[in-house]
Amino acid sequence: MTNGQDLGTIVLTVASKEKRAVSADDNRLIAECLEGDSAAFGELIRRYQDRLYNTVFRLVDNGDDALDVVQEAFLNAYQSLDSFKGDSLFFTWLYRIAVNTAISLKRKKRVLARIADRNGDMIVEPVDPSDLSRPGHALEQAEEEQKLYRALARLSAEHRAVLVMKELEGQKYEEMAELLQVPIGTIRSRLHRARLELRELLERDGE
Amino acid sequence: MLSPQELELLTARVDGEMTPRQRRRVGRLLERSREARQVLRQLQEDARQIRQLPLVPAPIDLSDSVLTIIKRRATPAAPRRLPAAPPARVPMWVGLASAAAVLLVVGFGSYVIHLDENPPVPAGPAMAHNKNKDEKKAPVVPRTTPPDEALDEDPLPPEKIATTFDPPPPAKGEPDRAPPFKDPTPAPNPVVLASGGNDAVGKFESVDAALPTVWKLHDLDKGDQAARLRAELRTSSAFRVEVLARDGTRSFDRLRAALQAKNVGLTFDPTVAGRLKRTLWKTDYAVYLENVTPADVVEILTAAGVADRQAADKKPGEQRFDGGVVVKAMAQPDRRALVALLGLDPVSTRPTKAAEKPELAAYVTWFAAVGPKRPDELKRYLDGRTAEKPGTIQVYLVLRHLGG
Numbered sequence: 268m269t270n271g272q273d274l275g276t277i278v279l280t281v282a283s284k285e286k287r288a289v290s291a292d293d294n295r296l297i298a299e300c301l302e303g304d305s306a307a308f309g310e311l312i313r314r315y316q317d318r319l320y321n322t323v324f325r326l327v328d329n330g331d332d333a334l335d336v337v338q339e340a341f342l343n344a345y346q347s348l349d350s351f352k353g354d355s356l357f358f359t360w361l362y363r364i365a366v367n368t369a370i371s372l373k374r375k376k377r378v379l380a381r382i383a384d385r386n387g388d389m390i391v392e393p394v395d396p397s398d399l400s401r402p403g404h405a406l407e408q409a410e411e412e413q414k415l416y417r418a419l420a421r422l423s424a425e426h427r428a429v430l431v432m433k434e435l436e437g438q439k440y441e442e443m444a445e446l447l448q449v450p451i452g453t454i455r456s457r458l459h460r461a462r463l464e465l466r467e468l469l470e471r472d473g474e
Numbered sequence: 475m476l477s478p479q480e481l482e483l484l485t486a487r488v489d490g491e492m493t494p495r496q497r498r499r500v501g502r503l504l505e506r507s508r509e510a511r512q513v514l515r516q517l518q519e520d521a522r523q524i525r526q527l528p529l530v531p532a533p534i535d536l537s538d539s540v541l542t543i544i545k546r547r548a549t550p551a552a553p554r555r556l557p558a559a560p561p562a563r564v565p566m567w568v569g570l571a572s573a574a575a576v577l578l579v580v581g582f583g584s585y586v587i588h589l590d591e592n593p594p595v596p597a598g599p600a601m602a603h604n605k606n607k608d609e610k611k612a613p614v615v616p617r618t619t620p621p622d623e624a625l626d627e628d629p630l631p632p633e634k635i636a637t638t639f640d641p642p643p644p645a646k647g648e649p650d651r652a653p654p655f656k657d658p659t660p661a662p663n664p665v666v667l668a669s670g671g672n673d674a675v676g677k678f679e680s681v682d683a684a685l686p687t688v689w690k691l692h693d694l695d696k697g698d699q700a701a702r703l704r705a706e707l708r709t710s711s712a713f714r715v716e717v718l719a720r721d722g723t724r725s726f727d728r729l730r731a732a733l734q735a736k737n738v739g740l741t742f743d744p745t746v747a748g749r750l751k752r753t754l755w756k757t758d759y760a761v762y763l764e765n766v767t768p769a770d771v772v773e774i775l776t777a778a779g780v781a782d783r784q785a786a787d788k789k790p791g792e793q794r795f796d797g798g799v800v801v802k803a804m805a806q807p808d809r810r811a812l813v814a815l816l817g818l819d820p821v822s823t824r825p826t827k828a829a830e831k832p833e834l835a836a837y838v839t840w841f842a843a844v845g846p847k848r849p850d851e852l853k854r855y856l857d858g859r860t861a862e863k864p865g866t867i868q869v870y871l872v873l874r875h876l877g878g
């Protein structure tokens with residue numbers, strides 16, 4: 268009979284073996300792509316697009332933007348494939364590109380939302396948080412989920428990013444710090460503020 | 475009321491990353507403070523709700539669109555670093571003489587190949603001859619394609635490539651290379667290689683190729699431009715028409731007005747509606763329509779161009795089109811693009827069902843809306859297609875966002 272400790276070790280061993288297997292296969296596809304086989308890159312896209320889209324979708328306001336960001340992330344990854352050193356998982360590297368692209372987009376949209384054209388009309392329509400509450404035609408949203416979406420939409424790009432990375436991707440402070448290229452202390456304080464801000468927004472929405 | 479430090483401890487507890495000292499402090503805090511326990515429960519519940527958000531997979535398969543864009547940009551992945559070439563072991567003059575001989579052989583070989591190529595294709599006004607003016611047939615692969623589509627062009631089959639080049643044997647001490655390539659094609663008649671006064675060389679033949687023609691959108695209502703464009707659009711049965719725009723989305727409004735003025739019913743890919751609201755996003759739109767006469771197409775383009783010109787005359791910032799329209803007989807790469815956009819090649823799959831009443835219909839999509847998942851709108855459009863009408867053409871219209 269195995270005790271909890273052994274089971275944990277077994278799970279970790281299996282998980283890390285799977286991780287190594289995926290990593291080796293990714294590296295094989297990357298090598299083929301660098302040899303000129305673009306179909307190999309297509310395989311990498313199909314492998315990670317759903318997971319990447321899911322994360323990015325939670326970072327931006329709607330499906331169209333999420334598609335743009337994910338597509339742009341894959342294109343940027345392809346462009347700089349020769350700079351991928353293999354010292355991290357391919358998905359981690361890709362994820363970093365996508366998250367940074369999403370954060371840049373969110374920042375840009377906040378700025379653009381304030382820009383008026385010469386006639387004083389808004390060039391870009393203000394973001395409608397309800398876009399986020401119906402992310403897909405087929406998804407049915409419970410009221411609680413709707414509230415959560417609305418609250419997440421109101422967080423800043425940086426706060427939303429750390430919450431999504433922590434809770435959806437299960438990342439540690441150190442991983443997030445590396446991905447976002449900020450100190451660990453910054454991650455810690457961003458998460459702290461993000462959680463409190465989210466709580467406050469949810470409480471206000473409940474009133 | 476919890477202090478900022480206590481709140482930090484609680485959020486760190488939710489994060490699951492605490493030092494042993496922090497764990498002890500949180501334990502003591504939770505023991506003594508009911509408020510701390512309540513706040514922690516709420517923060518943990520918020521985190522749990524985020525974790526339980528449903529997985530939202532990508533709505534389309536991005537691999538096709540990304541690979542299409544990569545090909546279009548013709549930016550290959552960085553090439554692998556090749557090992558440095560070994561030092562030359564033969565005198566340079568031998569290498570130069572060999573290279574010159576190869577060029578001569580390959581040049582004549584290419585000429586010989588062209589003599590038994592496909593029948594000529596309808597040509598634009600840039601070409602001297604248009605042998606098949608009166609014959610309306612399915613578009614054939616043109617001899618030349620614009621540079622940005624060169625990557626898509628089907629390569630010549632191996633049996634068409636004539637070469638007699640054999641690499642020199644490895645120099646002494648060098649590792650053995652792969653055996654030299656043995657071309658199964660018979661070597662060209664050595665008589666052909668003779669220069670001057672040799673009748674066996676044969677006559678030169680003209681080659682018709684569908685080159686693109688460029689038109690000024692804003693001037694289509696002037697002089698005989700419209701008539702010339704109509705004539706151009708009668709030279710084949712399917713065309714790619716690329717309209718260059720400073721802003722793809724804002725110029726689409728003009729195009730839409732022109733299409734609707736001709737009673738063209740528009741069916742939109744569901745994601746296009748979202749793109750049309752985002753005027754600052756770079757979007758290239760694709761409009762496919764068929765059973766439309768050359769005159770209709772010219773009227774649509776002219777109307778869009780005139781509207782744009784008149785708006786720009788009143789206020790320069792209102793010019794939305796860049797001004798250029800590139801017209802080209804549809805080629806294989808265009809048909810492959812349509813397969814990606816529509817899920818089928820509309821040129822080779824014409825329905826036989828006759829139209830009950832004359833109706834024009836177009837499908838509007840954009841270039842990232844590709845993938846195996848066909849929206850209902852596309853299915854409806856394809857189910858509504860009718861048989862080919864005489865005197866009409868198929869048009870793959872691309873509204874290309876240039877920016878600026």
